[in-house]
Amino acid sequence: MSDGPVDVTTTDAWKALTELRAGFEPDLRSWFADDPGRASRFTFEAADLHVDLSKNLLTDDLLATLLALAEQVGLEARRDAMFTGEHINVTEDRAVLHTALRLPSDASLDVDGTDVVPAVHETLAKMYAFAERVRSGEWKGVTGERIHTVVNIGIGGSDLGPMMAYEALEPFRHPEIECRFISNIDPTDAAQKLKGLDPATTLFVVSSKTFSTLETLTNARLARAWLLDALGDDVDAADAVKKHFVAVSTALDKVANFGIDPENAFGFWDWVGGRYSVDSAIGTSLAIAVGPEAFAEFLGGFHAIDEHFRTTPLDRNVPALMGLLNVWYVNFFDAQTHAVLPYAQLLHRFPAYLQQLTMESNGKSVRWDGTAVTTDTGEVFWGEPGTNGQHAFYQLIHQGTRVIPADFIAFANPAYPLVDASDGQSTDVHELFLANFFAQTQALAFGKSAEQVRAEGTAENIVNARVFSGNRPTTSIMAPALTPHVLGQLIALYEHITFTQGVVWGIDSFDQWGVELGKQLALQISPAVSGDAETAEQQDTSTQSLIAYYREKRT
Ligand code: F6P
DSSP states (O other): OOSOOOOGGGSHHHHHHHHHHHTOOOOHHHHHHHOTTHHHHTEEEETTEEEEOTTSSOOHHHHHHHHHHHHHHTHHHHHHHHHTTOOOBTTTTBOOOGGGGGSOTTOOOEETTEEOHHHHHHHHHHHHHHHHHHHHTOSBOTTSOBOOEEEEEOOGGGTHHHHHHHHHTGGGSOTTOEEEEEOOSSHHHHHHHHTTOOGGGEEEEEEOSSSOOHHHHHHHHHHHHHHHHHHOTTSOHHHHHHHHEEEEESOHHHHHHHTOOGGGEEEOOTTSOGGGOTTTGGGHHHHHHHOHHHHHHHHHHHHHHHHHHHHSOGGGOHHHHHHHHHHHHHHHSOOOEEEEEEEOGGGTTHHHHHIIIIIIHHOOSBOTTSOBOSSOOOOEEEOOOTTGGGGTTHHHHHHSSSOOOEEEEEESSOSSOOEEOGGGOOEEHHHHHHHHHHHHHHHHHHOBOHHHHHHTTOOGGGTGGGOBOOOOOEEEEEESOOOHHHHHHHHHHHHHHHHHHHHHHTOOTTOOGGGHHHHHHHHHHHHHHTTOHHHHHTSOHHHHHHHHHHHHHOO
16 A cells, blocks of 8 residues: 555546536436436435435436546445555554454454454453453452442543444443443542542543553542542552553553553553544443443444445445545535434434544645645534534534535334323324334435415515525435444444545545644643743733733632
8 A cells, every 4th residue: 555545636537526516407306307217316325224315416416426436536445455454544544443353352463473263352351251251240349338429531433423323232231330431631520520429439441552542540639639539548559459450552561550440441452543443442441331232332333334344335335425525525515514413312323423433534734645635524414413403503404505415314113102192092102203213314315396385375575585505415324223233334324434435535544643732732831820930021912911810710
């Protein structure tokens, strides 16, 4: 992989897309009316995911051109390079092998001369055994009591994945074990999450790939001090740390320095990016909450989509098609954002999770050979669960001036089937909910014309305000139910969408140098915040005056 990326803008397919766009007049109403096969032709299955792309600004011509683009940028070759462990994370000279974390135990994958699958399954077995001991109560705290609260301390990929999945899989949780997640270095986070906890029954999982992240180490020290203080002098401090702290990291030497027993540390590998690590030992708190069996099903879901992405021809390959459509919107419709709208309250943190996955991966201005990108790259991902979003920001998606492609996600079966039986009626509330899911994509696609508005007797002066243009692109993703297996599939789907976009743009979707400068400056500025005049004077005048304001007001 030493050659530079193809400059996508020089490909024939890019030129064809530019020409297509010039004469492109989206008309979803006519496209559907004139073509009864449109919905079925543009609906695809990937494992348990049923994905309807038909309400996108997509035509057969466009699809063919996007597929040509994929071919001309070498998407399949790059995908294969990822799956076989080539160092496609060029700027860090690393393989990119989160997909190896979910390979079955009888698979093998040689990376830089070693089969990584046995080590993956050894770590999983160790993590599962530990999770079982905590779940069964066999694992005891220093005073001999079983664990009732697991506090994951981590940030970014060492927080968002387990936290999002813990929320999503609430119906599968152990009834007597609660998880909490401390991530922010804002002391409020630790203070709030520790509030009300019994130290004797609390276990901390310090999760950090590097074990050098300021936030995580600071919070881990705060938690250790809290624990020892609350347990009092009757317990041996080293013993207490041993029984109430475990760690997940690639830096096991640093774990030992913190005082955590290396026996209680779970490793992973530098070929797993932080934002791709929920399926590694970073999922330890989740494995405790939902149990090894559910965690294994979760991994199986990832693997099912990995296999779909790896082996399905691109014209039916859902992550590839969704990634290519995203390129179409970003580069040819100037779409700056992409909404992800789960019609599942349990997925309320899924958009936040996707923000790191997509934006830390594709928010780049240089390509993987160090040259400048030749077109716009990563869009802003955002979202909230429906129907809450409908009563907040959907106005802008329906009638704003920008194109906002949106993914709608829903499940045939609710986690909690409730019936509204008041007033002598019996309404399945999930059906009311899903009616909204179906209605929104219909409204966005087909809109409401001025004639329709007038026909409702609307006063002429407000007709325009009540018109919906339609032709607002959406993808509908459905699955039978939100199970661990399906959640794994959804995450892997977005991982590979992100990968596809990165390949088209020629960027390294697996480094994250853009987070470094702020970290460095925070360390440099810190003495000024604490009153060091010399450091303060070295700052720009705006920063100096902000620090001065802080120091004046801080009581
Ligand atoms: O600063 C960004 C980042 O490096 C993310 O990529 C990562 O997920 C997060 O920090 C946490 O890193 P670590 O797991 O090493 O503590």
